[in-house]
Amino acid sequence: MLDWFAGAVESAKTMKEIGQSLLTIRDENIIRERVYELNNNLMDLQQKLLEAQLNQMELVQRIQALEGEKEQASQSVSLKAQYALHTFVTSAHAYVLKTEEQGVPTHFYCSHCLETESLAITLQGSTILSCPKCKYSVRTTPRKPFETTAFR
Known part of the structure; x- marks a missing residue:
C-alpha cells in the first residue's frame, strides 16, 4: 500500500508540474500577445514621430523663407524711405x-x-x-x- 501511496504522490507531483507548465505556456502566449501588441504600438508611435519630424522640418523651412521675406521687405521699406x-x-x-x-x-x-x-x-x-x-x-x-x- 505504500507503493500505491508513493505512486499517487508521484502522479500528483507530475500533475502539478504539468499544470505549472500549462500555466507557463498560457502565460508565455499571453506575454507573446502583449509583446506583439507592444511592438505594433511602438511601430505606430515611430511612424507618427517620423511624420511629426517631417512636418517640423517643413515648418522650419517655411519659417526660414518667411524670415527671408521679412528681411527683404524691411530692406525694401528702408530703401523706399x-x-x-x-x-x-x-x-x-x-x-x-x-x-x-x-x-x-x-x-x-x-x-x-x-x-x-x-x-x-x-x-x-x-x-x-x-x-x-x-x-x-x-x-x-x-x-x-x-x-x-x-x-x-
Whole structure:
C-alpha cells in the first residue's frame, strides 16, 4: 500500500508540474500577445514621430523663407524711405532721392521698379524718361499742340 501511496504522490507531483507548465505556456502566449501588441504600438508611435519630424522640418523651412521675406521687405521699406515721389506737370510720377528734393532733382528713378522689385533704376532721357529695365516711360513736359497746316 505504500507503493500505491508513493505512486499517487508521484502522479500528483507530475500533475502539478504539468499544470505549472500549462500555466507557463498560457502565460508565455499571453506575454507573446502583449509583446506583439507592444511592438505594433511602438511601430505606430515611430511612424507618427517620423511624420511629426517631417512636418517640423517643413515648418522650419517655411519659417526660414518667411524670415527671408521679412528681411527683404524691411530692406525694401528702408530703401523706399530714401526716396520721395515726384509729380511732373504731365501728372506722371517718378521717384527722387530725398536729399535732392529741395532743389531741382538731377536723377529720377523708375517708380514701377522701385515699388515692385525694390530696385532704384535711373530713368534715362530728357523730355521722355524711360527705364532701361522695365521700359516704363514718363513724359516730363506736356506735348506741344499739333500745328495745323492748310491743305491746298
